[in-house]
Amino acid sequence: MASEQKVKILKNTELVPGVGKLVVSCDDSPLPGQFYMLRAWEREPLLSRPISVGRADQGELSFYYLVKGKGTRLLQALKEEESLLLFGPLGKGFPKEEGSVALVGGGIGIAPLIELSHRLPAAPDVYVGFLDTPYALEAFRAQTLAVATDSGRVGHKGFVTELLKPESFDAVYACGPTPMLSALKKLCEGKTRLYVSLEAHMACGVGACLGCAVPSGDSYVRVCKDGPVFLAEEVEL
Template identity: 45%
Template sequence: MAIIRSNEFISPGICKMTVAFTGAVLPGQFFMLRAWDKDPLLSRPISVHDYEAGKLTFLYQVVGKGTEILSCLKAQSEVILQGPLGNGFPQIVGDLCVVGGGIGIAPLYYFVKDYKKKNPQGNCRVYLGFRDSSYCVESFNAIADEVNLNIGGMITDQLKVASNEVVVTCGPEVMMKSVAKATPAENLVYVSMEARMACGIGACLGCTCATKYGNKKVCKDGPVFLSDEVFYV
């Protein structure tokens, strides 16, 4: 159980929740959240948007009953947290290119912030794509070396990956496939996958995805994979 510090809409359909939390949290990990008893049955998997000592932030899209309930919670109310879960992003040495689409930008902020803290001389270029209105762009501007924005189009139309960059992307699967395709074959591309989850710990097999090494569980083996592992066809 965690106490909510703040929970507010920052854009139409997009909420940011901050809760009190202490413990180790890696960029790219997620939590299972719930604030109800039996209906809906399942908790909701939400990635970590930011973390500082004692303060954990989630950025989420209101798309159904569970997230609607979460969006109505007020400061000082309680939310049930299970986590952190998943493997998170790898430690990157060298230059970085980050591509986020829509709510897929959520886990990328903490990742970029952590990267710049550990690699102050490393160059980080960020591409952010949105269907309608943008959000959190100012936050990325404050930590990245370069931020490219696209609203209403395809962010991959602007994408130019240097041969020395590691690419990290999160967003719609079709976008991530386009990012991988637009990246030179010798570059590493990491993708953060989304999936419907029931347990979050790999027990129920509800988030199984096919990889070139056999079926894997997004919640336990991921959510971060190398692109050629999951986009292998």
């Protein structure tokens, strides 16, 4: 059940320019794919920041964040021993599938897949894509790990979707930019089940404000409450 709590910062490190990893002391056991609303300020900015759990282990929660605006800059400035407000865990996580599984992550979208890789019955095949410099690769539990970069600096030069053979897997789990998820949906159609974790601007995190609603057939679903994880066929990408 979601709750608000004040937690202590254990570590806050920069992985590559503009990307950080925040570790806090917390005994929660969120499901892979769930998220928290993070807040380290009193009034401004108005809204807390929704961030997926990257790892939950031995009384610690890890969050990976992309520095994009005032809120994430304030998170980046947090020091060890300072406090942070968490509200969560929120949303629905990844369902467990039997058989062979692939994880596909793009950029900061790798975060919820890290925890998932440790919770699956067997180590999955992991495919990750970045613009230039990869990060957090060592955090995955993986049978194989394939990397793609737009620049060609590391691994395959091109899109991570070019590396995946969906017919080889019973299920694929993915999180990343919407264009990547859209390409994966087309690639996996008729070949395997695809679960996607969506990224969206959120205000409340509990489904009340409808600020994160996305099209689903003739209706809409709330990313924060009905997701953020969906079968790809359930949402428009």
